[in-house]
Amino acid sequence: MKKINDIEYHDIKEIAEIFHNRINQDEIRNYFESGKIKGKKIDNDWYSDEIGIKSFIEILKEERAFTIGPLEIDLSNIRMEGRILDIGGGGEGVIGQFKGKQVVSIDYSKSELEEAPDNEALKIIMDANDLKFLDDTFDTITAFYSVMYIPINDHKRVLQEIYRVLKPGGDFLLWDLTIPERSIEEKDIIFVIMNVKFKDKILDTGYGVKWDKIQDANHFIDLGKVVGFEVLEQQEEKNIFYIKFRKR
Template sequence: MSQDERIYVVGNQKIIIEEGSAGQRILDIGGGGEGIIGLCYGNRVIAIDPRKDELEETPEGPLKIVMDARELSFLDNSFDAVTSFFTLMYINKDDHEKVFKEIYRVLKDNGEFVLWDATIPEYDGGIKDIFVIQLEIETPIKVIKTGYGVSRKDKVQDIEYFTRIGESIGFNVIKEEVRDKVFKIIFRK
Protein backbone atom coordinates (compact mmCIF):
# COMPACT_ATOMS: atom_id res chain seq x y z
CA MET A 1 0.00 0.00 0.00
CA SER A 2 1.41 3.39 -0.97
CA GLN A 3 1.32 6.47 1.22
CA ASP A 4 -1.10 8.11 -1.27
CA GLU A 5 -3.65 5.33 -0.75
CA ARG A 6 -3.72 6.13 2.98
CA ILE A 7 -4.52 9.83 2.57
CA TYR A 8 -8.00 11.29 2.91
CA VAL A 9 -7.56 14.56 1.00
CA VAL A 10 -9.78 17.59 1.20
CA GLY A 11 -9.07 19.63 -1.91
CA ASN A 12 -8.30 23.31 -2.11
CA GLN A 13 -10.11 25.35 0.53
CA LYS A 14 -9.91 29.14 0.32
CA ILE A 15 -9.34 31.22 3.45
CA ILE A 16 -9.32 35.01 3.49
CA ILE A 17 -7.51 36.79 6.30
CA GLU A 18 -8.80 40.34 6.26
CA GLU A 19 -6.98 43.33 7.60
CA GLY A 20 -8.53 44.22 10.87
CA SER A 21 -7.91 45.59 14.26
CA ALA A 22 -7.30 42.49 16.31
CA GLY A 23 -5.84 44.63 19.06
CA GLN A 24 -2.36 45.81 19.92
CA ARG A 25 -1.18 42.55 21.50
CA ILE A 26 -2.04 39.28 19.75
CA LEU A 27 -1.06 35.80 20.92
CA ASP A 28 -0.86 33.28 18.08
CA ILE A 29 -1.11 29.69 19.30
CA GLY A 30 0.94 27.43 16.99
CA GLY A 31 2.43 30.41 15.18
CA GLY A 32 5.32 28.52 13.60
CA GLY A 33 5.65 27.32 10.01
CA GLU A 34 4.14 29.78 7.57
CA GLY A 35 3.31 32.10 10.46
CA ILE A 36 0.15 33.38 8.79
CA ILE A 37 -0.98 35.58 11.69
CA GLY A 38 2.49 37.00 12.24
CA LEU A 39 2.74 37.71 8.53
CA CYS A 40 -0.51 39.69 8.68
CA TYR A 41 0.00 41.58 11.95
CA GLY A 42 3.80 41.73 12.31
CA ASN A 43 5.27 42.91 15.58
CA ARG A 44 1.85 43.04 17.28
CA VAL A 45 2.03 39.22 17.41
CA ILE A 46 3.65 36.92 19.91
CA ALA A 47 3.86 33.58 18.09
CA ILE A 48 4.21 30.51 20.28
CA ASP A 49 4.88 26.96 19.21
CA PRO A 50 6.28 23.99 21.13
CA ARG A 51 8.67 23.32 18.24
CA LYS A 52 11.66 25.63 17.83
CA ASP A 53 12.21 24.47 14.23
CA GLU A 54 8.67 25.59 13.30
CA LEU A 55 9.30 29.05 14.77
CA GLU A 56 12.62 29.32 12.92
CA GLU A 57 10.72 28.89 9.62
CA THR A 58 8.34 31.75 10.44
CA PRO A 59 8.86 35.04 8.57
CA GLU A 60 10.29 38.01 10.47
CA GLY A 61 7.86 40.23 12.35
CA PRO A 62 6.36 38.54 15.39
CA LEU A 63 8.14 37.82 18.64
CA LYS A 64 8.69 34.03 18.62
CA ILE A 65 8.66 31.99 21.83
CA VAL A 66 8.93 28.23 22.31
CA MET A 67 5.94 27.47 24.55
CA ASP A 68 3.21 24.90 25.08
CA ALA A 69 -0.36 26.21 24.76
CA ARG A 70 -1.46 23.92 27.59
CA GLU A 71 0.62 25.96 30.02
CA LEU A 72 0.97 29.57 28.90
CA SER A 73 3.67 31.50 30.76
CA PHE A 74 1.84 34.82 30.54
CA LEU A 75 0.03 36.77 33.22
CA ASP A 76 -3.77 36.87 33.33
CA ASN A 77 -5.45 39.41 31.03
CA SER A 78 -2.33 39.99 28.90
CA PHE A 79 -3.71 39.91 25.34
CA ASP A 80 -6.27 41.82 23.29
CA ALA A 81 -6.71 38.79 21.00
CA VAL A 82 -5.63 35.17 20.69
CA THR A 83 -5.57 33.26 17.40
CA SER A 84 -5.27 29.61 16.46
CA PHE A 85 -4.81 28.99 12.74
CA PHE A 86 -5.23 25.26 12.00
CA THR A 87 -3.35 24.37 15.18
CA LEU A 88 -5.80 22.51 17.41
CA MET A 89 -5.84 19.56 15.00
CA TYR A 90 -2.25 18.93 16.13
CA ILE A 91 -3.03 19.09 19.84
CA ASN A 92 -4.30 15.97 21.60
CA LYS A 93 -8.10 16.19 22.03
CA ASP A 94 -7.72 15.46 25.73
CA ASP A 95 -5.84 18.77 26.02
CA HIS A 96 -8.26 21.02 24.07
CA GLU A 97 -10.20 22.09 27.15
CA LYS A 98 -6.98 22.93 28.99
CA VAL A 99 -5.79 25.04 26.02
CA PHE A 100 -9.13 26.90 25.91
CA LYS A 101 -8.89 27.60 29.66
CA GLU A 102 -5.39 29.01 29.23
CA ILE A 103 -6.52 31.18 26.32
CA TYR A 104 -9.44 32.46 28.38
CA ARG A 105 -7.10 33.24 31.28
CA VAL A 106 -4.60 35.30 29.25
CA LEU A 107 -7.26 37.21 27.27
CA LYS A 108 -8.35 40.63 28.48
CA ASP A 109 -12.04 41.15 29.25
CA ASN A 110 -13.93 41.54 25.95
CA GLY A 111 -10.90 40.12 24.12
CA GLU A 112 -11.46 37.81 21.16
CA PHE A 113 -10.22 34.31 20.43
CA VAL A 114 -10.29 33.63 16.68
CA LEU A 115 -10.09 29.97 15.72
CA TRP A 116 -9.68 28.61 12.19
CA ASP A 117 -9.68 24.84 11.71
CA ALA A 118 -11.02 21.96 9.65
CA THR A 119 -13.82 19.45 9.95
CA ILE A 120 -12.16 16.07 10.31
CA PRO A 121 -14.61 13.21 9.72
CA GLU A 122 -14.74 10.11 11.84
CA TYR A 123 -12.12 7.49 11.00
CA ASP A 124 -13.88 4.39 9.70
CA GLY A 125 -10.99 2.02 10.33
CA GLY A 126 -10.17 1.79 6.62
CA ILE A 127 -6.89 2.49 4.92
CA LYS A 128 -7.43 6.27 4.61
CA ASP A 129 -6.05 7.05 8.06
CA ILE A 130 -4.26 10.32 7.24
CA PHE A 131 -6.26 13.55 6.89
CA VAL A 132 -4.84 16.27 4.63
CA ILE A 133 -6.40 19.63 3.84
CA GLN A 134 -5.08 21.86 1.08
CA LEU A 135 -5.44 25.60 1.63
CA GLU A 136 -5.18 28.76 -0.40
CA ILE A 137 -4.79 31.58 2.11
CA GLU A 138 -5.33 35.11 0.90
CA THR A 139 -3.66 37.56 3.27
CA PRO A 140 -3.32 41.35 2.94
CA ILE A 141 0.35 40.68 2.05
CA LYS A 142 0.22 37.71 -0.36
CA VAL A 143 -1.51 34.45 -1.30
CA ILE A 144 -0.08 31.32 0.31
CA LYS A 145 -0.78 27.79 -0.90
CA THR A 146 -0.13 25.15 1.72
CA GLY A 147 -1.56 22.06 3.35
CA TYR A 148 -1.89 20.52 6.78
CA GLY A 149 -2.19 16.88 7.71
CA VAL A 150 -2.72 14.65 10.73
CA SER A 151 -3.57 11.08 11.56
CA ARG A 152 -7.36 10.66 11.52
CA LYS A 153 -7.41 8.29 14.46
CA ASP A 154 -9.00 10.05 17.46
CA LYS A 155 -9.09 13.39 15.59
CA VAL A 156 -12.81 13.81 14.85
CA GLN A 157 -13.64 17.51 15.13
CA ASP A 158 -16.05 20.07 13.74
CA ILE A 159 -17.33 23.54 14.51
CA GLU A 160 -19.87 22.28 17.06
CA TYR A 161 -17.14 20.45 18.98
CA PHE A 162 -15.08 23.63 19.45
CA THR A 163 -18.14 25.79 20.09
CA ARG A 164 -19.16 23.48 22.96
CA ILE A 165 -15.69 23.66 24.53
CA GLY A 166 -15.55 27.44 24.22
CA GLU A 167 -18.99 27.98 25.73
CA SER A 168 -18.25 25.55 28.58
CA ILE A 169 -15.19 27.65 29.50
CA GLY A 170 -17.22 30.89 29.50
CA PHE A 171 -16.66 32.27 25.99
CA ASN A 172 -19.50 33.78 23.98
CA VAL A 173 -19.65 32.88 20.30
CA ILE A 174 -19.72 36.13 18.34
CA LYS A 175 -19.49 34.73 14.82
CA GLU A 176 -19.23 31.40 13.02
CA GLU A 177 -18.29 30.89 9.38
CA VAL A 178 -18.27 27.56 7.59
CA ARG A 179 -16.86 27.07 4.11
CA ASP A 180 -17.04 23.48 2.99
CA LYS A 181 -14.53 21.67 5.27
CA VAL A 182 -13.02 24.71 7.01
CA PHE A 183 -14.48 26.97 9.65
CA LYS A 184 -13.78 30.09 11.67
CA ILE A 185 -15.17 30.86 15.11
CA ILE A 186 -14.83 34.18 16.89
CA PHE A 187 -15.22 33.84 20.65
CA ARG A 188 -15.38 36.76 23.09
CA LYS A 189 -14.38 36.65 26.74
Protein backbone atom coordinates (compact mmCIF):
# COMPACT_ATOMS: atom_id res chain seq x y z
CA MET A 1 0.00 0.00 0.00
CA LYS A 2 1.20 3.49 -0.85
CA LYS A 3 -0.21 6.75 0.48
CA ILE A 4 -0.23 9.75 -1.85
CA ASN A 5 -1.87 13.03 -0.83
CA ASP A 6 -3.62 11.19 2.02
CA ILE A 7 -5.16 8.67 -0.42
CA GLU A 8 -4.34 4.99 0.06
CA TYR A 9 -3.48 3.05 -3.09
CA HIS A 10 -3.41 -0.76 -3.15
CA ASP A 11 -1.26 -2.88 -5.45
CA ILE A 12 -2.27 -5.99 -7.41
CA LYS A 13 -1.33 -8.39 -4.61
CA GLU A 14 -3.38 -6.47 -2.04
CA ILE A 15 -6.39 -6.30 -4.36
CA ALA A 16 -6.19 -10.06 -4.95
CA GLU A 17 -6.18 -10.55 -1.16
CA ILE A 18 -9.39 -8.53 -0.89
CA PHE A 19 -10.95 -11.30 -2.99
CA HIS A 20 -9.22 -13.99 -0.89
CA ASN A 21 -7.08 -14.71 -4.00
CA ARG A 22 -10.14 -16.22 -5.69
CA ILE A 23 -9.34 -13.72 -8.45
CA ASN A 24 -5.65 -14.13 -9.07
CA GLN A 25 -3.01 -11.49 -9.68
CA ASP A 26 -2.83 -12.12 -13.44
CA GLU A 27 -6.59 -11.57 -13.72
CA ILE A 28 -6.30 -8.36 -11.68
CA ARG A 29 -3.48 -7.14 -13.93
CA ASN A 30 -5.58 -7.82 -17.03
CA TYR A 31 -8.46 -5.83 -15.54
CA PHE A 32 -6.08 -2.89 -15.03
CA GLU A 33 -4.78 -3.17 -18.60
CA SER A 34 -8.33 -3.25 -20.00
CA GLY A 35 -9.34 -0.21 -17.94
CA LYS A 36 -11.94 -2.05 -15.87
CA ILE A 37 -9.99 -1.20 -12.73
CA LYS A 38 -9.31 2.51 -12.59
CA GLY A 39 -5.82 3.11 -11.30
CA LYS A 40 -2.33 4.34 -11.97
CA LYS A 41 1.14 2.94 -12.40
CA ILE A 42 3.54 3.71 -9.57
CA ASP A 43 7.10 2.42 -9.95
CA ASN A 44 5.89 0.26 -12.88
CA ASP A 45 3.23 -1.49 -10.76
CA TRP A 46 -0.53 -0.99 -10.95
CA TYR A 47 -2.32 0.61 -7.99
CA SER A 48 -5.92 1.59 -7.31
CA ASP A 49 -7.65 3.52 -4.54
CA GLU A 50 -10.82 2.61 -2.62
CA ILE A 51 -13.09 4.27 -5.18
CA GLY A 52 -11.49 2.36 -8.05
CA ILE A 53 -11.75 -0.95 -6.20
CA LYS A 54 -15.41 -0.41 -5.32
CA SER A 55 -16.17 0.47 -8.94
CA PHE A 56 -14.41 -2.71 -10.07
CA ILE A 57 -16.46 -4.80 -7.62
CA GLU A 58 -19.64 -3.50 -9.26
CA ILE A 59 -18.29 -4.40 -12.73
CA LEU A 60 -17.31 -7.84 -11.45
CA LYS A 61 -20.77 -8.43 -9.99
CA GLU A 62 -22.37 -7.49 -13.30
CA GLU A 63 -20.09 -9.61 -15.50
CA ARG A 64 -19.24 -12.67 -13.43
CA ALA A 65 -21.45 -12.90 -10.35
CA PHE A 66 -24.67 -14.75 -9.69
CA THR A 67 -26.19 -12.42 -7.09
CA ILE A 68 -28.49 -13.38 -4.22
CA GLY A 69 -30.37 -10.83 -2.16
CA PRO A 70 -30.53 -8.40 -0.58
CA LEU A 71 -31.44 -10.56 2.41
CA GLU A 72 -32.29 -9.56 5.97
CA ILE A 73 -30.35 -11.26 8.78
CA ASP A 74 -31.27 -10.42 12.37
CA LEU A 75 -28.72 -11.46 14.99
CA SER A 76 -30.52 -9.71 17.85
CA ASN A 77 -31.89 -12.92 19.37
CA ILE A 78 -28.83 -15.09 18.75
CA ARG A 79 -27.16 -15.92 22.06
CA MET A 80 -23.40 -15.44 21.94
CA GLU A 81 -22.15 -15.82 25.48
CA GLY A 82 -18.80 -15.58 27.24
CA ARG A 83 -15.51 -15.53 25.38
CA ILE A 84 -16.14 -15.73 21.61
CA LEU A 85 -13.77 -16.97 18.91
CA ASP A 86 -14.74 -15.62 15.48
CA ILE A 87 -13.37 -17.67 12.57
CA GLY A 88 -12.51 -15.48 9.58
CA GLY A 89 -13.22 -12.28 11.49
CA GLY A 90 -11.40 -9.95 9.10
CA GLY A 91 -13.02 -7.74 6.48
CA GLU A 92 -16.35 -6.49 7.80
CA GLY A 93 -15.73 -8.27 11.10
CA VAL A 94 -19.47 -8.46 11.80
CA ILE A 95 -19.26 -10.42 15.06
CA GLY A 96 -16.47 -8.18 16.36
CA GLN A 97 -18.53 -5.09 15.56
CA PHE A 98 -21.51 -6.41 17.47
CA LYS A 99 -19.84 -8.12 20.44
CA GLY A 100 -16.64 -6.07 20.88
CA LYS A 101 -14.31 -7.08 23.69
CA GLN A 102 -15.93 -10.51 24.04
CA VAL A 103 -14.41 -11.47 20.68
CA VAL A 104 -11.11 -12.91 19.51
CA SER A 105 -11.16 -12.53 15.71
CA ILE A 106 -8.83 -14.71 13.67
CA ASP A 107 -8.07 -14.60 9.95
CA TYR A 108 -5.19 -16.00 7.91
CA SER A 109 -4.97 -12.68 6.04
CA LYS A 110 -3.27 -9.75 7.76
CA SER A 111 -4.85 -7.30 5.30
CA GLU A 112 -8.34 -8.62 6.10
CA LEU A 113 -7.78 -8.04 9.82
CA GLU A 114 -6.38 -4.57 9.13
CA GLU A 115 -9.49 -3.82 7.08
CA ALA A 116 -11.81 -4.80 9.95
CA PRO A 117 -13.30 -1.80 11.78
CA ASP A 118 -11.61 -0.63 14.95
CA ASN A 119 -13.34 -2.04 18.02
CA GLU A 120 -12.42 -3.85 21.21
CA ALA A 121 -12.16 -7.28 19.56
CA LEU A 122 -8.70 -8.85 19.68
CA LYS A 123 -7.44 -9.55 16.15
CA ILE A 124 -4.94 -12.38 15.53
CA ILE A 125 -3.45 -13.75 12.29
CA MET A 126 -4.16 -17.48 12.42
CA ASP A 127 -5.16 -20.41 10.21
CA ALA A 128 -8.40 -22.13 11.22
CA ASN A 129 -6.80 -25.46 10.29
CA ASP A 130 -4.34 -25.08 13.16
CA LEU A 131 -5.79 -23.06 16.04
CA LYS A 132 -3.09 -21.98 18.50
CA PHE A 133 -5.33 -22.21 21.55
CA LEU A 134 -5.57 -24.70 24.39
CA ASP A 135 -8.39 -27.22 24.51
CA ASP A 136 -11.71 -26.00 25.96
CA THR A 137 -10.84 -22.28 25.73
CA PHE A 138 -13.95 -20.59 24.28
CA ASP A 139 -17.58 -20.43 25.39
CA THR A 140 -18.85 -19.66 21.88
CA ILE A 141 -17.32 -19.96 18.41
CA THR A 142 -18.75 -18.20 15.36
CA ALA A 143 -18.13 -18.37 11.61
CA PHE A 144 -20.09 -15.69 9.76
CA TYR A 145 -19.86 -16.42 6.02
CA SER A 146 -16.19 -17.39 6.29
CA VAL A 147 -15.98 -21.18 6.01
CA MET A 148 -17.07 -20.95 2.36
CA TYR A 149 -13.64 -19.42 1.62
CA ILE A 150 -11.87 -22.47 3.06
CA PRO A 151 -11.15 -25.35 0.63
CA ILE A 152 -13.82 -28.00 1.06
CA ASN A 153 -11.23 -30.71 1.78
CA ASP A 154 -10.19 -28.72 4.87
CA HIS A 155 -13.69 -28.37 6.35
CA LYS A 156 -13.47 -31.49 8.51
CA ARG A 157 -10.12 -30.43 9.96
CA VAL A 158 -11.47 -26.94 10.72
CA LEU A 159 -14.51 -28.37 12.51
CA GLN A 160 -12.25 -30.69 14.50
CA GLU A 161 -10.17 -27.72 15.63
CA ILE A 162 -13.30 -25.74 16.51
CA TYR A 163 -14.59 -28.68 18.55
CA ARG A 164 -11.26 -28.99 20.35
CA VAL A 165 -11.00 -25.37 21.53
CA LEU A 166 -14.72 -25.03 22.41
CA LYS A 167 -15.70 -25.69 26.02
CA PRO A 168 -18.03 -28.62 26.74
CA GLY A 169 -21.58 -27.31 26.49
CA GLY A 170 -20.40 -24.43 24.29
CA ASP A 171 -22.00 -23.47 20.98
CA PHE A 172 -20.56 -23.21 17.49
CA LEU A 173 -22.69 -20.86 15.37
CA LEU A 174 -22.27 -21.20 11.61
CA TRP A 175 -23.72 -18.91 8.96
CA ASP A 176 -22.82 -19.82 5.40
CA LEU A 177 -23.85 -20.12 1.78
CA THR A 178 -25.48 -22.96 -0.11
CA ILE A 179 -23.38 -23.38 -3.26
CA PRO A 180 -25.13 -25.53 -5.87
CA GLU A 181 -23.62 -27.16 -8.91
CA ARG A 182 -22.56 -24.43 -11.31
CA SER A 183 -25.23 -23.97 -13.97
CA ILE A 184 -24.41 -20.66 -15.67
CA GLU A 185 -21.18 -20.88 -17.66
CA GLU A 186 -20.32 -17.17 -17.71
CA LYS A 187 -20.97 -16.73 -13.99
CA ASP A 188 -18.14 -18.05 -11.80
CA ILE A 189 -18.78 -16.10 -8.58
CA ILE A 190 -21.70 -16.32 -6.17
CA PHE A 191 -22.38 -13.03 -4.40
CA VAL A 192 -24.84 -12.51 -1.56
CA ILE A 193 -25.99 -9.06 -0.46
CA MET A 194 -27.40 -8.68 3.04
CA ASN A 195 -28.52 -6.28 5.72
CA VAL A 196 -27.36 -7.51 9.12
CA LYS A 197 -29.18 -6.28 12.22
CA PHE A 198 -28.08 -6.54 15.83
CA LYS A 199 -30.35 -4.65 18.24
CA ASP A 200 -30.03 -0.99 17.20
CA LYS A 201 -27.20 -1.52 14.68
CA ILE A 202 -27.62 -2.31 10.98
CA LEU A 203 -24.77 -3.22 8.61
CA ASP A 204 -25.10 -3.35 4.83
CA THR A 205 -22.61 -5.88 3.53
CA GLY A 206 -22.01 -8.63 1.00
CA TYR A 207 -19.87 -11.71 0.42
CA GLY A 208 -18.64 -13.19 -2.83
CA VAL A 209 -16.99 -16.57 -3.35
CA LYS A 210 -15.63 -18.40 -6.39
CA TRP A 211 -18.21 -20.84 -7.77
CA ASP A 212 -15.84 -23.80 -7.73
CA LYS A 213 -17.35 -26.10 -5.10
CA ILE A 214 -20.65 -27.60 -3.97
CA GLN A 215 -21.77 -27.26 -0.35
CA ASP A 216 -24.97 -27.04 1.67
CA ALA A 217 -26.19 -27.22 5.25
CA ASN A 218 -26.24 -31.02 5.23
CA HIS A 219 -22.55 -31.08 4.31
CA PHE A 220 -21.70 -29.25 7.54
CA ILE A 221 -24.26 -31.12 9.65
CA ASP A 222 -22.77 -34.44 8.58
CA LEU A 223 -19.22 -33.25 9.32
CA GLY A 224 -20.30 -31.75 12.63
CA LYS A 225 -21.81 -35.02 13.79
CA VAL A 226 -18.68 -36.92 12.76
CA VAL A 227 -16.44 -34.72 14.93
CA GLY A 228 -18.84 -34.97 17.90
CA PHE A 229 -21.23 -32.01 17.70
CA GLU A 230 -24.93 -32.11 18.47
CA VAL A 231 -27.13 -30.08 16.10
CA LEU A 232 -29.55 -27.87 18.05
CA GLU A 233 -30.95 -25.63 15.33
CA GLN A 234 -30.99 -25.30 11.55
CA GLN A 235 -32.47 -22.53 9.38
CA GLU A 236 -32.33 -22.20 5.59
CA GLU A 237 -33.44 -19.40 3.28
CA LYS A 238 -32.59 -18.49 -0.33
CA ASN A 239 -29.15 -20.08 -0.59
CA ILE A 240 -28.06 -19.19 2.96
CA PHE A 241 -28.23 -21.20 6.16
CA TYR A 242 -27.60 -21.00 9.90
CA ILE A 243 -26.67 -23.98 12.09
CA LYS A 244 -26.26 -24.04 15.85
CA PHE A 245 -23.97 -26.83 17.03
CA ARG A 246 -23.24 -27.76 20.64
CA LYS A 247 -20.22 -29.58 22.03
CA ARG A 248 -21.37 -32.49 24.15
